[in-house]
Amino acid sequence: MKSITQLENKKVLVLGLAKSGEAAARLLAKLGAIVTVNDGKAFEENPSAQSLLEEGVKVVCGGHPLELLDENFELMVKNPGIRYDNPMVARALEKEIPVWTEVELAYLVSEAPIIGITGSNGKTTTTTMIADVLNHGGKSGVLSGNIGFPASEVAQSVTNQDTLVMELSSFQLMGIESFHPHIAVITNLMPTHIDYHGSFEEYVAAKWNIQNEMTSDDFIILNFNQDLAKELATQTNAQVVPFSTVEKVDGAYLENGGLYFKGELLMHADELGVPGSHNVENALATIAVAKLSGVSNQAIKETLSSFGGVKHRLQFVDTIDDVKFYNDSKSTNILATQKALSGFDNSKVILIAGGLDRGNEFDELIPDITGLKKMVILGESAPRVKRAADKAGVTYLDAKDVADATRIAFEQASAGDVVLLSPANASWDMYKNFEVRGDEFITTVERLKG
Known part of the structure; x- marks a missing residue:
């Protein structure tokens, strides 16, 4: 874990516990922050809050009192499921308190480079495929994020010999500032979570936050089946690597049943271990990441052919x-x-x-x-x-x-x-x-x- 000092003695409010909030609170305390956690569940029914209290973290449970924000907090780390129109979040923003999600914390302490995967559909499958390909190819891909493993917990144990493979939701990506993946993947963009974001445009903007800090040394992998992705490709500093099942692109593509990367045939679509056209797209995105990461063609083919074959084990x-x-x-x-x-x-x-x-x-x-x-x-x-x-x-x-x-x-x-x-x-x-x-x-x- 990187040693950072920017959060030492800072007053931080963690809003909403669950697994990610609990992990964030522990990490913040480890980094020397003065942490308060606030959760709606009653203390008596809240083992996470009880555990944190025993560790010396201040806990406020059973509701979200607005007067809590009068305690001069310098940062809020919120559960990604809590909306920005929540009164506590809205009041924090009024008071110009920065509002993060735990993936920002994960980035700050991670020694490992990050591959971030987001999109409307296929995130979990693609994230898992990528980690499997990296591991089979002799790299160390460590799953984290929206896939069920709190990023701020996993990030503490990885080294620069690992790669953090992180599934990211639009909710998580609204709460980042310096977060900087080396490779980003957007699987596709469809109208979803509009009740949370207010409009499709706001939803896309949240997803697009993934590349805010990326530079020309980084790579963003976009689905060129969608005109929207082609439009977004003109609005980033990162190198764009497209994938497509409908046209030949300068990246990963499907042609005559074959899966190619920049003119090189890796395997055929009917050899994939999982069926469906959506999984061809997921596989193409994975191929792009794998090739950029130095994984051999043989390892890519072996992994994608057997993916889904390791059944019954989570x-x-x-x-x-x-x-x-x-x-x-x-x-x-x-x-x-x-x-x-x-x-x-x-x-x-x-x-x-x-x-x-x-x-x-x-x-x-x-x-x-x-x-x-x-x-x-x-x-x-x-x-x-x-x-x-x-x-x-x-x-x-x-x-x-x-x-x-x-x-x-x-x-x-x-x-x-x-x-x-x-x-x-x-x-x-x-x-x-x-x-x-x-x-x-x-x-x-x-x-x-x-």
Whole structure:
């Protein structure tokens, strides 16, 4: 982690906890800031606030009192989901207090160069593809950001031998000042989150913030299937590397079924491990990043051919209505589920758990499931899992099998949530093996998407 002094003794308000806010508060305290956290959830129901208080951080819970801003804060770091018309944020801006999101903090302390990925669709898949290609190609790509791993936490442990591969939302990109990726990717731009931004133009402007600090030594990868991207390409200091499935461009492109980079054939589209034209676009963006990063053609082809093939191990399946689905059917014990949950903000997770009853109690899991949005519980071990959920204060619903559980979880989910199949149990009470169980989850997600 870089040693920085600019936040020493600064009064900082962290607005909204969840996993990213908690990580930001800890990092700020480590950097010598005088930190106050403010969260709407009552202190008694807020394990994150309780933990921070024990570490000496001031906490204000159960509401957002405007008078808190009379304490002469010099900086606000807000949860990206909190809108700018929120009274606390609006008052901070009136008082000319800078408002950041945690990715700005991550940039300030990261020793690793950053590849930032944003866009309306395909962000998570492309981010994961890029990290996989880098790792297979002998580079160290470390996932962070909107993909479920708080950037300000991950950034503390990387070195200059790593690359931080960071998924970024428009909400996160509104709260940056000096953030400077070496490579930026915008997968595509579609009208979305207009309720948050007010207009498509404001949404695009938020996304375009990703390149504000980039120079001619940096690269921005844009989808030239869109005229808007071609227009934006004239408005950056970075070197533009386009990708397209509809025309030959000076970058990555599809031609006669082949995936090319600057005239060189790397593989064919029908060799990709994941189907669909959208995944051809994701693969082209990944190829551009990989070639700029010095990854061999062989490593690129091997990774993209098998991508999606490492199933059932915290596998990203798809996004429906801004709800992400992860298949961790390989989680046949408590430790595996603990590891899976560690990467997400519990308040946005609906966990599907339960399976073969081996007589285990699940008290060990209580700290990890505390704060979950909901659980959907199934299988022989359901009574034991429910006891742990009751002790953790988590609301749960019953399901007869994984397909039923997946449908129920989706019905309970809101935009921004995660549906996670991580059973913490073997599958043999219902399924031949964990692969069959995971495949049922994937198939159900596909049906839900239609």
